[in-house]
Amino acid sequence: MGFDMIKKSKIEENYVLVDNVIKTFKTNNKKKIILSNVNFQISKGEFTCILGPSGCGKSTLLDLLAGFTKPDEGLISVSDEVVRKPGPERGFVFQKNSLIPWQTLEQNVGYGLKLQKFNSKDIEEKVTKYLKLVGLEKYRKAYPNQLSGGMQQRGSIIRALITNPKIILMDEPFGAVDAQTRSLLQEMLLKIWREFETTVVFVTHDVDEAILLADRVIIMGVNPGHIREIIPINIPRPRSLDSSFLEEFQKVKIKILNLIKEETLKLMQ
């Protein structure tokens, strides 16, 4: 009883709570620990990036936050609710090709609202508003395979945003687009984040991207996956590509690169 009370107050105190999470996968009847004792909290409106070498379990952690998989032990909650299954209250932006191929762009963007039984006029209005936000209103009738990778990701972002979620979870959303498009998308994302004051958890392997976007960067370690360090980024906002010339940016970048290098070397031993 007392234990539950402590849990409850913890959930109420923190907007996003990841509390003593352990995640294992079974391969050939052997349990492999993917994440061990992961703990962190995120406050409302914060932009958090998760960085780490491949295989550190950062995507697994994001899947847990989304509710696609369940932790073996521990607790995850977002905005006073324990995460049990995926849902529109936690928007998810996938790495690539996640627009539904048989739906046009506007059907894709409005799909979440349609599932919530909004009437078609409201859907139409909202979809138009969000398409304009990312400059895609001309392409509303296009199918995903007629759109470039960057356009698809923009569509994917507003599709997650339109249901007014408590948090947006992004799994390397710009990893598959070219460098020029990527920096445009990053600035667009920052603009949207400022405007909507959403909470974002963003998984990436690009250090520059993490520093440019985040309030805090969570560095993950390997063998098994754990949190190595949480680094606050104190670069003034609004940030742009120019921010990467600041001394603070370079300092923090070197610090992060060294941490990741250490972890990557551990993988090779």
Place this chain on the structure above:
Amino acid sequence: MTSTNVSSKSNFYFKSFKKERLMLWELIRINSKTYTRKLISIILFFLLWEFLCWIDFNFIINFVFVPTPVEVINAFIQFINDSPWVHFKASILRVIGGFISGSILGIFVGLLIGSSKILEDLLATPLELLRPIPAVAWIPLAILMFPDAESGMYYITFVGAFYPILISTQKAVENSLSDRLMIRVGQSLGANSFQLFKDIIVPSSLPGISAGLVIGMGNAWFCLVTAEIIAGRFGIGYKTWESYVISEYPPIVMGMVLIGLMGAFSSFIVLKITDSFMPWRTISKDGI
């Protein structure tokens, strides 16, 4: 983003449709040579056939009793002059009846056993045991089980259409279920199991189901001669079988050609109709 930028992009979007039409025209122009070649090959095929009959070719394959193309054409002209519509109508109705009932049941059962392990365990084994039985073997039972010859014939074309549609649907659904990404997309937007099935699993299975329907349509024609052995007085298959029984050879070949043509044509129609349900697909075979 400036307005000129947007409009130039939308121009590009419309241009791609124009470009497609242009490419089609060019394709025809470039392929006209191929079409000529194909025409020549058909003419040569008939000439060779005529020639082999003319010299009474008889080495391993015996052409002595094979009717010549001219005889087949004459049989066709006679058939056309002799109220052919009843035969066409009877056969087309039997094929379409078998195909439609086979499609409805095949897709329905395929969706069920493709998506549910319990239903697969319950239904798949008996269906699988019945599957290898050829249409001809069903004739006696079809006569015994059905009130009249007509429904027995529908049953045999049904059997032909049902299995390819069933198996394709089942496999297509299983394939869709293995696409975790699309299922996760639906889940994260709040779709429940039924909505996932309706909006994600079924549309993504359509290409596979379409292939099953095309094969099923061909198979229904395939089984027509067998079906029309069960009596009846009309039908292209009946005509073919009757000609064999009375040893009149040219109409046999004519019946074969007619069934081949109508089978190919109806499969083509099925393909076009199912393609219209999948406007999102763009298929390019130029750069594999």
